[in-house]
Amino acid sequence: MSSSHYAPLPCSASRCGKFALSGAAYCWAHIENKGQFLDSLNLSAMVDAWLAEIDLSGRDLSNANFVRARLSGANFAGANLSGADLRRAFLDGANLRETNLRRANLELAVLGGADASGADFTGADLRRSNLVGTKAHGADFSQADLYYARPGNADLRASSFRGATIERTIFRRANLADTDFTAAHGTPNFENATMQGMKR
Amino acid sequence: MIFQSFLLDINESNCYLVASEMTRDAILVDAGDFDSRIHDYIEENNLNLEGVFITHDHYDHTSGLTGLMRQYQVKVWSASGNAGKTAGRRVAHGHEIAVGELKGTVLATPGHTFDSISLAFPGVVFTGDALFSGSVGGTSSSDAARHQIKAIRQHIFTLPADCEIYPGHGPASTVAIEKQFNPFFA
Numbered sequence: 001m002s003s004s005h006y007a008p009l010p011c012s013a014s015r016c017g018k019f020a021l022s023g024a025a026y027c028w029a030h031i032e033n034k035g036q037f038l039d040s041l042n043l044s045a046m047v048d049a050w051l052a053e054i055d056l057s058g059r060d061l062s063n064a065n066f067v068r069a070r071l072s073g074a075n076f077a078g079a080n081l082s083g084a085d086l087r088r089a090f091l092d093g094a095n096l097r098e099t100n101l102r103r104a105n106l107e108l109a110v111l112g113g114a115d116a117s118g119a120d121f122t123g124a125d126l127r128r129s130n131l132v133g134t135k136a137h138g139a140d141f142s143q144a145d146l147y148y149a150r151p152g153n154a155d156l157r158a159s160s161f162r163g164a165t166i167e168r169t170i171f172r173r174a175n176l177a178d179t180d181f182t183a184a185h186g187t188p189n190f191e192n193a194t195m196q197g198m199k200r
Numbered sequence: 201m202i203f204q205s206f207l208l209d210i211n212e213s214n215c216y217l218v219a220s221e222m223t224r225d226a227i228l229v230d231a232g233d234f235d236s237r238i239h240d241y242i243e244e245n246n247l248n249l250e251g252v253f254i255t256h257d258h259y260d261h262t263s264g265l266t267g268l269m270r271q272y273q274v275k276v277w278s279a280s281g282n283a284g285k286t287a288g289r290r291v292a293h294g295h296e297i298a299v300g301e302l303k304g305t306v307l308a309t310p311g312h313t314f315d316s317i318s319l320a321f322p323g324v325v326f327t328g329d330a331l332f333s334g335s336v337g338g339t340s341s342s343d344a345a346r347h348q349i350k351a352i353r354q355h356i357f358t359l360p361a362d363c364e365i366y367p368g369h370g371p372a373s374t375v376a377i378e379k380q381f382n383p384f385f386a
Contacts, residue, residue, distance in 0.1 A: 007201050007221075072362070072374075088205075090364075092374055108207075112333070112377030128212075130371040132334040133381025148212070150370060152334030153381045170334060173383040192383070 008050040008070075022049040029053065057095070092130075147186070201302060201321070202226070204241055205366065208233045211260035213369055216326060219247050220300025227299050228252045229319060229326040230368060231284075234264030239271065251275035253297060253304075254283040255328025255368060256316040277306075279315035291317065293355075307355040311348020312337030320359060325375075326366045331356055333365075333373040336384045349384065357385075 008019035011027040018027035024037055028051075031037050038056070043064040050070045057077040061084055068088045075095045082102040089109045096116035103123045111129060116136040124144045131151035142162040152172040160180045167186030171193045178197040202219035210232040217238070219226035226247040228238070231254070242249050249272045254262055262284030265276060269286065276288030277297060291297070293308035297319065307318040309330035316337070318327045329337035331352050339345040356365070361376040380386060 088372070090372075090374075092377055108371045110333075110372055110374070110377070112373055112381060128207075128371050130333040130373050130377070132373065132377050133386075148370065150332075150334040152383045153386055172334065 019050055019052065021051055021054065022046075027053070028055070062100075201324075202245065202247070203324070205372075206235075206238055206241075208235070208260075208264075210263060211369065213260040214366065215264070216366055217241065217247075218299055218302065218304075218321065218324075219245070220302050223300030224248050225250050225300040227297070227304075228268075229366075230255055230261040230328065231264035231268055232260045232262070234268040234271075238264075242272075249274055250299070251277060251297070253291075253319050253326070254278040254288075255318060255326065255330075256313040257283040258313070258329070259284075261328065261368060279317050293317070307351075309348065309351045309355060311339050311344045311351065314344070316348075318356065320363075323360070323362070324364050324366065325356060325359055327352075327356060327368070329368040331365060331378065331382075332367045332369060333371045333378070334382055335370075336382075353385070 011018045011020045011030055012025040013030040020026055024031055046065055046069050047067045052070050053073040055075040056079055057075045058079055060080045062080050063083040065085045066089045067085050070090045071094055072090050073093045076099045077095045077097045080100045081104050082100050084104045086109050087105050087107045091111045092113050094114045096114050096119045098118040101119055101121050101124050105125045106129050107125050107127045109129045111134050112132040114134050116139050119139045121141045121144045126149050127145050127147040129149045131149055131154050134154045136159055137157050139159045141164050142160050145165045146169045147165055148168040150170045151174050152170055154174045157175050158178045161184045162180055163183045165186050166184050166188040169188040171188055171190050173192045175194045176198050177194050181200045202221055204217045206215040208215055213232040216229040217226055224247050226249050231252050251274045265284040265286050276286050277291045278288055281288055281290030291306045293306055295306040297304040302321055304319045304321045307320055309316050309318045312329040316328055316330050318325055339348055357379050359375050363375045365373040
């Protein structure tokens with residue numbers, strides 16, 4: 001239950017100011033055999049792991065358990081995270097381009113500043129998630145639950161929210177041009193959002 | 201550092217627990233409620249609950265104090281010294297709160313209330329209702345709003361970019377995200 005990721009070990013490389021990844025002596029940039037490290041990961045037990053900047057692009061990570069993991073700046077481009085448990089995970093600045101996040105649990109996850117363009121969030125649980133400044137052009141949030149999520153200042157152009165729950169979702173100053181909110185339900189906050197071409 | 205967050209029913213406020221892995225000393229940040237999950241976590245992890253830090257004196261951050269103090273002898277730190285009508289200890293900007301070997305520093309972040317305070321540990325800051333993910337706390341006047349923005353810029357945004365922000369409501373964030381994208385600042 002306890003989280004100790006606030007005291008990760010420093011990277012063993014000289015003059016590196018970053019933290020070592022969980023289960024390694026080095027940060028991602030300084031791990032020599034990256035393939036071996038990736039193969040050693042137990043994807044069902046990544047709770048609280050420190051994996052900042054790790055490159056998991058294109059991998060099958062379906063149903064992986066990353067609860068509270070530190071994944072800041074990680075590369076998940078094209079990866080399959082469908083059904084993954086990412087509750088309270090830090091994905092700030094992560095590359096989620098074209099990532100499959102169908103039915104993933106992202107409740108209270110931090111995706112601020114991430115690039116999720118073209119990502120598939122269909123049916124995902126995004127309740128109370130931090131989407132501040134998230135870039136998600138053409139992403140699919142169909143049937144997703146965005147209750148009290150915070151996509152303030154997010155760039156969500158041409159994304160689909162068909163059938164999504166948007167109760168209390170705070171789209172303050174988000175770019176929602178050409179988005180599709182058909183059959184979305186709830187009372188969101190669209191304060192100062194750009195809504196040209198929005199379909200409701 | 202042992203860290204745990206609890207999402208409470210009361211206004212969906214957050215309660216956080218910070219503890220030392222070495223000494224098992226622990227504190228809570230805000231106490232909108234004191235339910236069995238918090239009690240059980242303290243007991244199951246063999247923690248010594250030493251005190252409660254109150255970010256501001258609103259019921260959704262203090263209503264758990266009475267129940268908590270029935271079970272634990274704790275110090276209550278707040279800006280007024282009597283948050284939730286409990287006799288506690290007054291703290292102000294710059295004061296240090298020790299949790300075992302961990303040192304927290306009190307930061308003045310007035311605006312939502314005239315005496316709102318935050319608590320920063322290395323890598324983590326608890327901002328109460330002063331700063332949220334993508335938002336700031338509601339204020340009663342434009343003057344208070346200006347003070348709040350100024351205090352956040354001075355005392356929160358000067359923390360390291362990767363410092364994690366834990367607000368009184370809603371999800372966590374980082375200094376980098378809020379500085380770059382929060383609509384009240386960006």
